[in-house]
Amino acid sequence: MNREKIEQLVEEAISENPSLFLVGLKISTDNSIEVLVDGDEGLPLDEIIRISRHVEHNLDREAEDFSLNVSSPGVGNPLMLPRQFKKNIGRTLKISCEDGSEIEGKLDLADEEGILMKWSAREPKPTGKGKHTVEKEQRINYNDIKKAIVKITF
Numbered sequence: 785m786n787r788e789k790i791e792q793l794v795e796e797a798i799s800e801n802p803s804l805f806l807v808g809l810k811i812s813t814d815n816s817i818e819v820l821v822d823g824d825e826g827l828p829l830d831e832i833i834r835i836s837r838h839v840e841h842n843l844d845r846e847a848e849d850f851s852l853n854v855s856s857p858g859v860g861n862p863l864m865l866p867r868q869f870k871k872n873i874g875r876t877l878k879i880s881c882e883d884g885s886e887i888e889g890k891l892d893l894a895d896e897e898g899i900l901m902k903w904s905a906r907e908p909k910p911t912g913k914g915k916h917t918v919e920k921e922q923r924i925n926y927n928d929i930k931k932a933i934v935k936i937t938f
Contacts (some may be wrong), residue, residue, distance in 0.1 A: 785811050785815050785817065785848060785850060787809070787811055789843075790809065790811065790817060790819075790839065790843070791806075791809055793838060793839045793842050793843070794806055794809065794819055794821070794835065794839060796838065797834065797835040797838035797839065798821060798835060800834075801823070801831060803823045803824040803825055804821055804822070804823045804824075804827070804831060804835075805821070805822055805823070805824075805865065805867050806819070806820070806821055807820040807821060807822050807857055807864060807865060807868065808820040808857075808864070815848060815849060815850040815851065816850070816851045816853070817839075817850055817851065817852045817853065818853050818855075819835070819836075819839070819852070819853065819854045819855070820855060820856065820857050820861075821835060821854060821855075821856060822856055822857060822865075822867070822868060822871075823856075823871075824867065824870075824871050825871075826856070827856040832854050832855065832856070835854050836852060836854040839852060839854070840852055859934060859936055860933065861933075862931045862932055862933055863877070863932040863933070863934065866894060866895070866896055866926065869891065869894035869899050869926075869932070870894040872891055872894075872934055873891050873892070873893065873894055874890065874891065874892075875890070875891055875934050875935075876888065876889065876890055876891075876934070876935040876937060877889070877890075877891050877901065877932050877933065877934055877935060878932070878933050878935050879901065879924065879929055879931070879932050880929075880930045880931040880932075881924065881928055881929060881930055882927075882928050882929070882930050883928070887901050887903065887922060887924070888903060888935065889901045889902050889903025889904075889920075890902050890903065892921065897925055897926065898923060898924050898925035898926050898928070898929075899923070899924050899926075899929075900921060900922070900923050900924075901921065901922050901924060902919065902920070902921045903919075903920055903921075904917050904918070904919055904920070905917070905918050905920050906918075
């Protein structure tokens with residue numbers, strides 16, 4: 785399978801809706817094609833069908849047999865692109881950083897360079913015994929993020 789051709793077909797299909805963007809494309813050795821697409825306002829089923837049909841109708845099954853799966857990244861899938869972070873502002877994320885640290889808190893801001901996380905932590909009081917709650921925030925560059933997952937709370 786020609787990866788560039790498939791990527792071009794996906795880009796053609798998603799260009800019809802400016803709120804959509806390609807998250808990932810995998811082609812296995814047995815020609816299983818997996819396309820992950822997301823949208824700023826989510827990914828409706830009719831868009832998945834439209835993208836899938838566009839790709840499938842422009843590939844020749846007679847020349848090469850393949851399977852095609854077009855979907856949105858699942859809830860457990862890590863956020864990978866700045867656009868995914870932007871659409872999840874206000875949600876709780878669990879961030880694993882390249883330095884080994886972990887942060888769980890609210891995504892407060894996302895721009896082209898990185899994100900701003902805010903959370904509450906219990907720390908010892910400066911004087912006396914006991915602990916008090918402290919509001920914290922940290923700016924994290926995208927290249928310092930090893931893995932970022934949206935936490936679902938019920």
